[in-house]
Amino acid sequence: MIERHKHLLIPLAQGLVFKRLIQYAKPHWQWLLVAFLLLVGGTASQLIGPILIQIFIDDYLTPRIFEVQALLILGIGYIVLHIASAVMNYFQSLLFQKTALEIIQELRIDIFSKVERLGLSFFDQFPTGGLVSRITNDTEQVKELYVSVMAVFVQNIIFLIGVFIAMFYLNVQLALFCLVILPIIIVIMQLYRHFSSKYYSEMSEKLSQLNARLNESIQGMAIVQIFRQERRMNREFQKTNQEHHEAWFKSIKLDGLLLRPAVDFISIMALVLVLSYFGITSLNSPVEIGVLYAFVNYLDRFFEPVNQMMQRLSIFQQAIISAGRVFRLMDHDELAPVKQGSEEPTVKFGEIEFRDVTFSYDGKQDVLKNISFKVRQGETLALVGHTGSGKSSIINLLMRFYSINKGQILIDGTPIEQYSDEELRSKLGLVLQDPFLFVGDIKHNIRLYDPSITDEDVVEAAKFVHAHGFIERLPKGYETPVGERGSTFSSGQRQLISFARTMARNPKILVLDEATASVDTETETEIQIALEKMRRGRTTIAIAHRLSTIKDADQILVLHQGEIVEHGTHGELLDQEGLYHKMYLLQQGAEKLEEITVED
Structure with a gap:
């Protein structure tokens, strides 16, 4: 690519990219609001379940009080909450994904419309394969952001808030101790984003180069064969493919270090902290088994959404990088010449x-x-x-x-x-x-x-x-x-x-x-x-x-x-x-x- 188009390779600020992606969601706010309310309802239903079990253990099972009506209410309530959670989560997921697909459809139309308005001077210089990669591969990555990431992030953040509310309801002091986990997780996420953005940017660019080489080879296959250029084209393709592979492998090593293993280690330390707290407390006063069960349950539930978000953080990074490439193309100002003035002349003679x-x-x-x-x-x-x-x-x-x-x-x-x-x-x-x-x-x-x-x-x-x-x-x-x-x-x-x-x-x-x-x-x-x-x-x-x-x-x-x-x-x-x-x-x-x- 020549000098005049090098700015198309400069990364945009990730915060700005994310803000522009959110702008595409604004026209769909009604359905997103419905999905959000269903999400809150489904999350609340999930979180109330352990509290019902805690009440059953501490108020009925431990003191051996078996009131049929109360136990029946607790049992039916637990089942109803589980069914309600499943139904609401199904419909909120459906609405989130439906909206996401509509947003991507709009984004693809916008970028294709912009490409059609670009001047021929742009197409003279920009590789066709790279352009196709931005319209197809990059928008596909952005689709994963809406479909696989944002819905999961929103759902899990709501769930985490609910978990902490439930923890504070059970034991304020221990819940405050668990709050220390959040800054550690946020630091890990920021470290991951910092390093992964470089690797994913390189991966996207190498994929564009692969598409460009593939497009050039296919269109010029007759020339490639008649001048016996197959080996050279194969070597160049292998070189670019190897560079793409190396960038992928770097991201895989980063994923293996900062995603699940790091969170699993923190979750074990948090579990040790909770059990130690209850163990020390039991030396001076009795421990409520139901509270212990509920707290361990919530702790387990706390790290599951964290793991889900960490695992999707790689998809998030790829999507943000791809969205940045898409927006850089959409912001390109090398437009085709357009009409000037308010008059509407017509060609009558052709002089x-x-x-x-x-x-x-x-x-x-x-x-x-x-x-x-x-x-x-x-x-x-x-x-x-x-x-x-x-x-x-x-x-x-x-x-x-x-x-x-x-x-x-x-x-x-x-x-x-x-x-x-x-x-x-x-x-x-x-x-x-x-x-x-x-x-x-x-x-x-x-x-x-x-x-x-x-x-x-x-x-x-x-x-x-x-x-x-x-x-x-x-x-x-x-x-x-x-x-x-x-x-x-x-x-x-x-x-x-x-x-x-x-x-x-x-x-x-x-x-x-x-x-x-x-x-x-x-x-x-x-x-x-x-x-x-x-x-x-x-x-x-x-x-x-x-x-x-x-x-x-x-x-x-x-x-x-x-x-x-x-x-x-x-x-x-x-x-x-x-x-x-x-x-x-x-x-x-x-x-x-x-x-x-x-x-x-």
């Missing part, structure tokens, strides 16, 4: 003008320098130049994928910043060199779920670009399934489908980014016919790879290192015998050589 436009991707090196040109309605402007000359950057700025550093871009005399996204995207049609098709079928790839485009419009658009013929020959026609990225179709077929998708929206401006560069000569002829029809009556800007395809362009701009070095028609540029002339001669020689090779 385009660049005025002294300068642009840089990284803020350091300009890829476009003082670019100026004008394309009138219905004209075709071709952009040519060597790789890295700035052709695609002009297209990216026209589509408003990036913000301009200096200068102005106008459509119909209005600055591009004043158009709404809906107006701009609906009036500009973009066809890329490598067309992207979505999983679904051909009809949905042309319509893209736009309700204003009917099935008749889909067929008409396909006929217009000469795609209808090959689609009709497919087994299911327009219902033919499309695999990931349209891998089951040839490059020419994918390109024709993308043409149909663009023409179904009838744009005022057509932008072609080397639309014929990746197709064979025979398919190119068919595509050129489709392009000729598409360009009629529309303002067109085309990046040309093959100069023979732009001979009839109204204007041709020759770019070199981000600057316009030549400007004119095909004939005018050949007469100048400059860079365009050299490029044309080189291509003509290559094409003639190719023809000779094919004939031989």
